[in-house]
Amino acid sequence: MPVVYLSIGSNLGNRYNNFRFGIDQLAGLVLSSLIKESSLYETEPVGYENQAWFLNAAIKIDTMLKPLDLLGRIKSIEADCGRDFKQIRFGPRSLDLDILFYDDHVINNANLVIPHPRMHERRFVLKPLCDIDPTIVHPVLKKTVARLLEELGDSAQKVIPYK
Numbered sequence: 001m002p003v004v005y006l007s008i009g010s011n012l013g014n015r016y017n018n019f020r021f022g023i024d025q026l027a028g029l030v031l032s033s034l035i036k037e038s039s040l041y042e043t044e045p046v047g048y049e050n051q052a053w054f055l056n057a058a059i060k061i062d063t064m065l066k067p068l069d070l071l072g073r074i075k076s077i078e079a080d081c082g083r084d085f086k087q088i089r090f091g092p093r094s095l096d097l098d099i100l101f102y103d104d105h106v107i108n109n110a111n112l113v114i115p116h117p118r119m120h121e122r123r124f125v126l127k128p129l130c131d132i133d134p135t136i137v138h139p140v141l142k143k144t145v146a147r148l149l150e151e152l153g154d155s156a157q158k159v160i161p162y163k
Contacts (some may be wrong), residue, residue, distance in 0.1 A: 001062040004060070004099060004103070007100055008026075008095075011052045022081065022095050027117060030065075032065060038059070041056050045086065054124065068112060119138075129145045
């Protein structure tokens with residue numbers, strides 16, 4: 001079955017409950033199973049900075065869902081958690097689920113881009129991915145996620161283990 005890595009984040013409402021809701025819903029997807037979950041981190045917002053910090057993590061699943069079918073399920077899960085899709089870009093959200101990798105596929109169409117186009121710039125994505133497997137190779141950049149994280153340097157976004 002294809003292996004998929006996803007990023008999970010929340011900074012509205014009860015962030016932890018929203019995060020757990022997202023994990024539980026993803027783990028319960030038909031034709032899918034949860035393989036591994038990263039540690040949970042509190043992270044500084046990126047892009048639109050006038051908002052609360054996020055809780056972020058990454059998960060690894062296997063799934064028989066095709067990429068666009070998985071995306072459809074993800075959007076439903078986000079909506080079920082109260083996400084407002086008419087919000088400010090990079091603004092506050094109750095639940096944000098992003099497909100980072102779908103096996104080593106490279107997809108670039110109007111509805112879906114895999115690997116995630118900005119993941120290599122985001123410590124809140126790379127740090128949790130490294131918890132799961134630092135040797136994952138980005139199929140476009142041809143670098144491991146550990147190397148991408150290292151290249152961000154120390155001045156990039158704050159990512160703190162959540163207590």
